[in-house]
Every structure is written in structure tokens, then in C-alpha cells.
């Protein structure tokens with residue numbers, strides 16, 4: 607595993623990603639939590655379809671764009687909450 611939670615005792619809350627249930631650490635940074643869950647492809651580039659995932663983790667690169675409750679947002683700027691509905695652009699297959 608490339609990433610792990612520094613607070614493994616933090617409770618997990620349910621969210622959905624592309625319609626599939628995923629449990630993430632409550633209150634964690636969403637980009638970091640998804641990376642910790644083994645999900646590292648958040649979107650694809652519009653022209654070539656190259657995979658993109660979090661890079662800067664501070665809101666500068668926009669490589670972590672993901673749809674959160676119907677709104678496209680930077681995952682590194684969002685905290686995990688129970689019930690979030692997350693989706694990646696159609697055709698994006700993540701790990």
C-alpha cells in the first residue's frame with residue numbers, strides 16, 4: 607500500500623464512489639482518504655484521456671477534480687463526511 611492513514615483509529619463513514627460503497631475516515635482530507643483507499647485516478651485529461659490524480663494537495667493543480675454531491679470540486683479541498691456522493695467523469699476507470 608502506497609498511502610496509509612496516520613490516524614488508523616479514526617472512525618470510517620460510508621460514501622459512494624461511482625455508485626459503489628466505500629468507507630473513508632471521517633473528517634479526513636478527501637483526496638488523501640481516496641488515495642489511502644487505493645483510488646488514485648480521479649479524472650482524465652479532456653484531449654488525450656490521460657489519467658490524473660492528486661498532485662499538489664493544496665488546491666493549485668486541479669488534478670484531483672471529482673464530482674462531490676453533483677458539484678465538481680478539488681478533492682484536496684474537501685473533508686470526508688458520511689453520505690458524500692462522489693463520481694468521476696464517465697469513462698474514467700480507477701483503481
Ligand code: FES
Pocket residue numbers: 637659660661662663664665666667668669670671680681682683
Ligand atoms: S491535488 Fe492539486 S488541486 Fe487538489
